[in-house]
Amino acid sequence: MVAKEPYQLDSQLRLSYHSLDSNVGVPHMDEQKHLKALKQAIINLDFEGMHKAAREAMDAGVEPQRAIMEGMAPAMAVVGGKFETGEYFLSELVVAGEVMKEGMEIITPYIKADSSQKIELVVMATVEGDYHDIGKNLVATLLKAQGFGVIDLGTDVPVSRIVEAVKEHNALIVGLSALLTSTMATMGEVIKALEEGSLRNRVKVIIGGAPVTPQFAQKIGADHGALNAMEGVHKCVEWVSSSSR
Ligand code: B12
Numbered sequence: 392m393v394a395k396e397p398y399q400l401d402s403q404l405r406l407s408y409h410s411l412d413s414n415v416g417v418p419h420m421d422e423q424k425h426l427k428a429l430k431q432a433i434i435n436l437d438f439e440g441m442h443k444a445a446r447e448a449m450d451a452g453v454e455p456q457r458a459i460m461e462g463m464a465p466a467m468a469v470v471g472g473k474f475e476t477g478e479y480f481l482s483e484l485v486v487a488g489e490v491m492k493e494g495m496e497i498i499t500p501y502i503k504a505d506s507s508q509k510i511e512l513v514v515m516a517t518v519e520g521d522y523h524d525i526g527k528n529l530v531a532t533l534l535k536a537q538g539f540g541v542i543d544l545g546t547d548v549p550v551s552r553i554v555e556a557v558k559e560h561n562a563l564i565v566g567l568s569a570l571l572t573s574t575m576a577t578m579g580e581v582i583k584a585l586e587e588g589s590l591r592n593r594v595k596v597i598i599g600g601a602p603v604t605p606q607f608a609q610k611i612g613a614d615h616g617a618l619n620a621m622e623g624v625h626k627c628v629e630w631v632s633s634s635s636r
Pocket residue numbers: 397398464467468469470471472474475481484485487488520521522523524525526527529530565566567568569570571572573597598599600601617618619620621623624
């Protein structure tokens with residue numbers, strides 16, 4: 392597997408984000424302070440700290456996408472590392488997830504919606520056997536902000552349910568999320584089922600989640616393996632902007 396840094400956008404990529412990341416450039420000192428406070432609140436499992444940090448960051452005008460992607464998301468990777476080394480247990484993972492969710496509740500209303508995009512439907516799901524939904528929810532929020540209609544099927548979603556939803560809603564894009572190496576393969580099963588249902592040529596399939604790489608996406612026949620939420624949403628915008636399908 393090729394190593395990747397899922398939470399860091401390289402500067403080249405950032406420059407191409409336009410409306411997704413309007414505040415181009417390296418965060419200045421004051422912003423760094425807010426990003427650090429958001430990160431610390433998650434690592435310290437501190438709900439009050441998160442409320443304070445999220446409100447202060449928004450009051451100070453920190454760009455909401457940056458607050459989530461550069462402040463909060465990297466903290467979850469730190470928490471995952473602590474879980475791996477035995478410093479944190481499952482209960483701490485649960486609390487960290489809740490702290491992140493509360494922070495996102497405060498921050499997401501600040502994400503500016505782009506109403507210029509025509510509504511195209513995206514079916515989103517975390518695949519069967521997998522309960523991780525923070526990344527998926529983030530992608531859904533960013534897609535909505537870009538004017539997409541999102542049918543969010545939730546977590547632990549059976550392959551058949553995803554296929555039914557694509558058919559029922561005549562979706563243009565399917566976004567799949569998996570955080571466990573044991574559930575990644577299920578994304579390939581979704582693609583096979585779409586092929587068997589003669590739906591594959593009607594939809595683009597984008598996959599994401601910490602263990603997902605572009606190579607894995609290619610191997611299972613997905614159209615794109617997202618490096619992170621922003622890059623994935625950027626790809627969806629590109630798809631609907633072009634007339635390739
Ligand atoms: C929080 C967390 C949990 C929470 C989840 C809460 C929730 N509501 O989601 C809880 C406590 C429930 C949990 C449970 C488990 N977890 Co857990 N969890 C994590 C942790 C710490 C953070 C995940 C997270 O939310 N990250 C923040 C978000 C923003 O990042 P993200 O999900 O990667 O999403 C980003 C991108 O990947 C992308 N993205 C994600 N999906 C998609 C989809 C599309 C379409 C696109 C475009 C982009 C995209 O966008 C996001 C932003 O860029 C990770 C550690 C890690 N480093 O990932 C472990 C981790 C994933 N968990 C792990 C494990 C082992 C488990 C358990 C098996 C533990 C256990 N013994 O029970 C269970 C499994 C439960 C299940 N069946 O799903 C392992 C997985 C190891 C492996 N190789 O598979 C990890 C890596 C921890 C570790 N280092 O060991 N977990």
